[in-house]
Amino acid sequence: MAPWWPGAALLSTKAPRKLVFLFTLSLSVTYLFYSLLSCYSSLQFPLQEAGVYLQEERGFSLVDPIRTSSSKPPSSRREVLAIHETSQRPLLGTLERKSEKYSPSIQSTRTYSSSQEPTLQSMLGLLIAGDRRKTKSGGFSLSGVSTLGDNSKSSFSSSEPPQQSITEAVPKRASTLDGSSRVLSVSYISELDISVSPLASALRTRVSGVEAPVSFTGLDSVHITSSGQSVSTLDSFPSTPSGQSLSTLDSSPGPSSPALGISTLDSAHQPNTAARARNSEIIPTLSSSLAASTSFNANVILESRDSSERNPKSTIALLARPSSSANIPAHLSSHPPGASNGNNAVESFSLPDPKSSTVDTSPDPQKKPPTSLYNLSGQSLDSQISDSLYSSVQDGDSRIPTQSYPGIYISTSGETSGSLDSTGNETQRGFSSWDRTPLAATEMILQPPAGYVEKEPQESSTTEEELSRRNYINTTADYGDKRLPQAIIIGVKKGGTRALLEALRAHPDVRAVGVEPHFFDRNYDKGLEWYRDLMPRTVDGQITMEKTPSYFVTNEAPQRIHSMAKDTKLIVVVRNPITRAISDYTQTLSKKPEIPTFEVLAFKNRTLGLIDASWSALRIGIYALHLESWMQYFPLSQILFVSGERLISNPAEELAKVQDFLGLRHIITDKHFYFNKTKGFPCLKKPEDTGAPRCLGKSKGRIHPKIDPDVIRRLKKFYKPFNAMFYQMTGEDFQWEKEELE
Numbered sequence: 001m002a003p004w005w006p007g008a009a010l011l012s013t014k015a016p017r018k019l020v021f022l023f024t025l026s027l028s029v030t031y032l033f034y035s036l037l038s039c040y041s042s043l044q045f046p047l048q049e050a051g052v053y054l055q056e057e058r059g060f061s062l063v064d065p066i067r068t069s070s071s072k073p074p075s076s077r078r079e080v081l082a083i084h085e086t087s088q089r090p091l092l093g094t095l096e097r098k099s100e101k102y103s104p105s106i107q108s109t110r111t112y113s114s115s116q117e118p119t120l121q122s123m124l125g126l127l128i129a130g131d132r133r134k135t136k137s138g139g140f141s142l143s144g145v146s147t148l149g150d151n152s153k154s155s156f157s158s159s160e161p162p163q164q165s166i167t168e169a170v171p172k173r174a175s176t177l178d179g180s181s182r183v184l185s186v187s188y189i190s191e192l193d194i195s196v197s198p199l200a201s202a203l204r205t206r207v208s209g210v211e212a213p214v215s216f217t218g219l220d221s222v223h224i225t226s227s228g229q230s231v232s233t234l235d236s237f238p239s240t241p242s243g244q245s246l247s248t249l250d251s252s253p254g255p256s257s258p259a260l261g262i263s264t265l266d267s268a269h270q271p272n273t274a275a276r277a278r279n280s281e282i283i284p285t286l287s288s289s290l291a292a293s294t295s296f297n298a299n300v301i302l303e304s305r306d307s308s309e310r311n312p313k314s315t316i317a318l319l320a321r322p323s324s325s326a327n328i329p330a331h332l333s334s335h336p337p338g339a340s341n342g343n344n345a346v347e348s349f350s351l352p353d354p355k356s357s358t359v360d361t362s363p364d365p366q367k368k369p370p371t372s373l374y375n376l377s378g379q380s381l382d383s384q385i386s387d388s389l390y391s392s393v394q395d396g397d398s399r400i401p402t403q404s405y406p407g408i409y410i411s412t413s414g415e416t417s418g419s420l421d422s423t424g425n426e427t428q429r430g431f432s433s434w435d436r437t438p439l440a441a442t443e444m445i446l447q448p449p450a451g452y453v454e455k456e457p458q459e460s461s462t463t464e465e466e467l468s469r470r471n472y473i474n475t476t477a478d479y480g481d482k483r484l485p486q487a488i489i490i491g492v493k494k495g496g497t498r499a500l501l502e503a504l505r506a507h508p509d510v511r512a513v514g515v516e517p518h519f520f521d522r523n524y525d526k527g528l529e530w531y532r533d534l535m536p537r538t539v540d541g542q543i544t545m546e547k548t549p550s551y552f553v554t555n556e557a558p559q560r561i562h563s564m565a566k567d568t569k570l571i572v573v574v575r576n577p578i579t580r581a582i583s584d585y586t587q588t589l590s591k592k593p594e595i596p597t598f599e600v601l602a603f604k605n606r607t608l609g610l611i612d613a614s615w616s617a618l619r620i621g622i623y624a625l626h627l628e629s630w631m632q633y634f635p636l637s638q639i640l641f642v643s644g645e646r647l648i649s650n651p652a653e654e655l656a657k658v659q660d661f662l663g664l665r666h667i668i669t670d671k672h673f674y675f676n677k678t679k680g681f682p683c684l685k686k687p688e689d690t691g692a693p694r695c696l697g698k699s700k701g702r703i704h705p706k707i708d709p710d711v712i713r714r715l716k717k718f719y720k721p722f723n724a725m726f727y728q729m730t731g732e733d734f735q736w737e738k739e740e741l742e
């Protein structure tokens with residue numbers, strides 16, 4: 001019978017059949033490969049996909065296509081930036097997955113009136129290269145496009161360039177928490193000043209009242225933070241009047257600002273609540289903050305809230321800072337006339353330095369700025385704003401961090417107990433001070449005293465027995481009083497918190513509870529008196545401290561600590577998130593040897609390369625994410641970031657910073673440490689009068705399992721944008737990317 005298709009003839013001999021078979025096989029393999037690849041990219045880079053789609057369909061004039069899975073930086077300076085949402089935090093646009101492909105239909109969470117539309121476009125032009133479409137009601141629905149991928153930095157420009165160009169955009173918060181790539185907000189970094197943004201220029205316009213107001217409807221609040229502790233203002237303007245509505249300033253403090261050092265003039269201002277004025281225009285008077293500080297690093301976070309207030313806020317961040325004081329515009333450096341301190345900075349109207357030992361709260365007419373608070377473009381602000389600002393400072397606005405930290409001893413004389421003698425050796429008194437704090441019940445030392453049972457693991461939740469035992473130890477001291485801690489090491493788990501606390505406890509002016517009280521996360525319902533009772537007794541001039549690393553990742557902790565004492569000093573020991581994760585895993589493994597490998601736990605889907613960021617070992621390392629919660633309540637100047645790496649390589653240097661931060665005399669120096677070869681870590685030198693070794697115990701410095709280098713590579717990629725953001729937020733590059741990892 002004749003073959004039913006011509007090719008069948010080819011199969012009639014053995015050799016061609018083999019060929020055909022091989023050919024078909026290779027086709028199938030290729031097909032399979034590309035299917036998997038496309039599946040991978042659509043899961044991993046859905047936003048880029050959508051962006052590409054939008055680019056094609058909506059005609060955005062992107063010079064360069066949005067990046068896809070390649071990590072190659074874009075050759076163009078024009079790029080669609082991500083505005084996306086999660087179910088918890090809707091941003092300006094939402095991206096919907098309608099079919100297999102990500103649909104370009106990005107739904108706005110709000111609708112803008114047609115009159116607002118041009119402004120919105122220009123204002124958000126840099127933020128959102130998106131689409132707008134008429135809604136049924138005649139307004140405009142804003143659509144945004146998202147892209148993130150692995151790019152932590154994206155250069156871009158806009159078709160309507162701002163007065164000064166923004167040099168970088170950094171995803172403020174990116175997440176792959178559920179396996180998809182997202183940007184929650186984007187930080188814009190300027191080398192110069194905040195007026196680089198169209199937002200700022202619009203604000204300037206409005207504040208100076210020269211031009212018609214620029215509508216900011218759609219952005220319900222503006223946070224201005226400044227690490228320089230300078231004053232910034234927020235205001236909620238009713239949308240009706242134009243330009244002149246400065247009288248609507250409400251000088252009553254809002255509760256969120258203490259932390260931020262913000263003078264918010266909007267009483268409705270509440271962090272994370274729906275108490276914001278609806279449909280209000282928000283005009284931050286950026287200038288005061290920037291003009292007032294000697295150096296600034298301002299964060300402007302625009303919060304967009306669904307007008308229904310059912311959805312929580314979301315943020316877009318604008319961050320601006322001068323690369324050096326030399327970049328501060330001349331008009332600022334000479335304000336007020338003759339007040340330049342030589343650093344091109346403005347002296348008047350600056351907030352107190354928290355590290356200084358006195359607070360001058362007396363109104364000093366000399367210090368009152370004239371009507372010449374400047375914004376960054378050099379325009380004078382309305383005097384009414386100046387006055388409001390000024391009075392909020394002079395009144396001791398509770399939101400402005402004070403510099404007095406009750407109970408913290410600030411040395412005013414060079415005479416110290418336990419100081420070094422002229423030869424650089426510790427005096428006897430200095431060494432005896434090492435013993436002042438009794439060892440905690442759970443403290444682990446290399447050679448435990450007879451009868452002492454090492455508790456494993458020290459870092460796990462403190463048990464009731466431990467707490468009461470500790471309590472007993474504390475109460476045996478018959479001097480001083482129990483005080484709530486003035487400083488807390490809030491994190492991070494496995495960062496080196498124990499090493500830091502133990503070193504600090506060698507300081508005569510520090511007394512710390514040895515166990516982790518877990519008050520602000522697990523024992524809060526026991527009340528402050530319970531907490532206080534755990535603390536060691538202190539005399540005047542001594543600081544009470546505790547450490548509980550899990551506070552850093554506890555949502556409620558910032559607010560709770562703030563409500564205990566808003567001037568609590570916070571210390572976070574941070575460590576390369578990958579090493580931290582491995583350390584965390586190693587600890588769990590030591591208790592539960594049956595758990596899956598690190599490599600298995602790290603992925604949601606290893607084939608697809610989806611990191612499981614919900615795994616706590618990985619999630620804890622998204623420092624930027626957690627820090628954001630703390631920044632809602634505490635100014636950055638009240639949080640010290642200690643490098644876990646340097647705590648090992650150069651403990652004395654880190655301790656110097658910590659002592660400075662705590663206002664302590666520099667007593668712990670390199671003389672107090674030695675490198676213990678057996679332990680492989682620095683240890684505290686033995687106090688002369690006891691034989692107690694001062695290395696940490698076995699649960700510190702465990703040998704980590706070897707992790708697949710490919711997994712390390714993927715984790716590096718995963719953490720890169722988060723780390724970048726963390727560096728931005730803290731102003732310090734911890735250089736984790738450069739580290740060789742195990």
Ligand SMILES: Nc1ncnc2c1ncn2[C@@H]1O[C@H](COP(=O)(O)OS(=O)(=O)O)[C@@H](OP(=O)(O)O)[C@H]1O
Pocket residue numbers: 458459460492493494495496497498499549582583584586644647648681682683695696699700701702
């Ligand atoms: N001097 C000294 N001695 C021993 N260990 C030191 C020291 N300085 C820092 N480290 C590092 O501290 C890591 C443990 O961190 P934490 O104390 O924060 O852990 S915990 O959260 O309290 O469980 C611990 O992590 P691992 O090495 O993974 O065990 C150490 O690397």
